[in-house]
Amino acid sequence: DQQVKQNSPSLSVQEGRISILNCDYTNSMFDYFLWYKKYPAEGPTFLISISSIKDKNEDGRFTVFLNKSAKHLSLHIVPSQPGDSAVYFCAATPGGGNKLTFGTGTQLKVEL
Amino acid sequence: DTGVSQDPRHKITKRGQNVTFRCDPISEHNRLYWYRQTLGQGPEFLTYFQNEAQLEKSRLLSDRFSAERPKGSFSTLEIQRTEQGDSAMYLCASSSQSQGAIEQFFGPGTRLTVL
Numbered sequence: 001d002q003q004v005k006q007n008s009p010s011l012s013v014q015e016g017r018i019s020i021l022n023c024d025y026t027n028s029m030f031d032y033f034l035w036y037k038k039y040p041a042e043g044p045t046f047l048i049s050i051s052s053i054k055d056k057n058e059d060g061r062f063t064v065f066l067n068k069s070a071k072h073l074s075l076h077i078v079p080s081q082p083g084d085s086a087v088y089f090c091a092a093t094p095g096g097g098n099k100l101t102f103g104t105g106t107q108l109k110v111e112l
Numbered sequence: 113d114t115g116v117s118q119d120p121r122h123k124i125t126k127r128g129q130n131v132t133f134r135c136d137p138i139s140e141h142n143r144l145y146w147y148r149q150t151l152g153q154g155p156e157f158l159t160y161f162q163n164e165a166q167l168e169k170s171r172l173l174s175d176r177f178s179a180e181r182p183k184g185s186f187s188t189l190e191i192q193r194t195e196q197g198d199s200a201m202y203l204c205a206s207s208s209q210s211q212g213a214i215e216q217f218f219g220p221g222t223r224l225t226v227l
Contacts, residue, residue, distance in 0.1 A: 034215065043205075043220045043221050044155065046215045089155070093214060095214055099145065099170075100145075100147075100216060101157070102154030102155050104152065105153075
């Protein structure tokens with residue numbers, strides 16, 4: 001039962017353009033959503049989060065949008081840089097220190 | 113370095129052997145989590161501690177797995193009688209309840225290979 005889904009295993013964009021990574025969830029109990037970036041041989045690095053009471057959160061080049069009615073969120077990276085090339089994981093939690101439920105990840109490649 | 117640390121980074125063992133991994137969380141964090149990640153998948157929750165109390169265990173955590181956090185600081189994850197299916201990256205994360213934050217900060221992981 002995959003409660004958090006990332007249907008695109010890979011995405012390739014040109015440097016300077018926008019990267020859009022998508023995530024869908026099924027569990028209505030999820031109240032917080034997070035994005036992590038992972039390089040090979042390293043642990044996931046926290047990028048940005050959003051509470052279910054918001055529909056947008058922005059931090060520098062990273063913006064997360066949440067559509068609660070569609071149970072869908074997306075991460076926008078503008079402008080994309082070669083150093084952004086990594087696997088991006090969407091995660092969700094009911095909050096309150098609970099476990100994170102992760103998607104299967106999207107491999108982003110930013111080309112020169 | 114004040115991040116989450118894990119030891120060892122890599123472990124190769126033979127089927128049937130016992131292995132133990134250690135995690136040192138960020139010092140002021142009272143919550144500690146263990147996850148397992150296999151190829152092509154996202155991290156999957158195993159168990160978590162608040163201080164020294166183990167509050168939740170996944171059904172993925174068979175009776176061959178045991179985790180401890182005896183003094184509410186570092187934690188150990190032991191796998192007894194390892195099987196080839198235990199080969200994975202074992203990730204530790206920590207978070208702070210007092211700050212009300214939901215973000216969990218991950219260590220570099222321990223990659224286990226069972227031959």
